[in-house]
Amino acid sequence: MSDEQQAVRRGRGRRPAAEVRAEVLAATGRLFLEEGLRAVTFDRVAKEAGSSKVTLYKWWPSPGAMAAEAYFARSAPVLAFADTGDLRADLVSQLTSFVRWLTRDGAATPVAELIGAAQVDPGVARAWAEEYARPRRELARERLRAACRQGQLREDADLDVIVDQLWGACYHRLLVLQVPFDETLVPRLVDHALHGAAGRA
Structure with missing residues (x-):
């Protein structure tokens, strides 16, 4: 994601939790299916989804658990x-x-x-x-x-x-x-x- 895209996201104000979660799962599912489990890290997903790592740590105990939920949603x-x-x-x-x-x-x-x-x-x-x-x-x-x-x-x-x-x-x-x-x-x-x-x- 470019700096410009991230700036646009930050300018949108606080997003609803459901929207953030959906975007995180979409980014995670894409990374997981295209590059495998190793590509799914909190750092990488936070950057791809325009979210914060704090949010990801709050919602999932591990990147693997996040990948699992993303797989369920995608499949x-x-x-x-x-x-x-x-x-x-x-x-x-x-x-x-x-x-x-x-x-x-x-x-x-x-x-x-x-x-x-x-x-x-x-x-x-x-x-x-x-x-x-x-x-x-x-x-x-x-x-x-x-x-x-x-x-x-x-x-x-x-x-x-x-x-x-x-x-x-x-x-x-x-x-x-x-x-x-x-x-x-x-x-x-x-x-x-x-x-x-x-x-x-």
């Missing part, structure tokens, strides 16, 4: 969960968006870095679990519960296992096996989760 519209009434189509659509977000839109490395940071930074771990992983898991469970009510899944279907099979398989390939994968994997994941691999009687 939410990309990973929205539709309900068209066709469970298989909705699962394929959402999971395809997720895989594309990781593999084609460049989120794979930043996400891997963020999950790695969550293993050593309690603030990041808390943010990842409470503000992203569990809420997103619940969105999937809501869609699966609707499918149970509509008779598209058995009433006793283990929804948590289905979620683990689908999204967990992607994280496993990304973080543990570290093997390439793309959206062509999605229909097979969905069909195995919904129909299993047992032979026909």
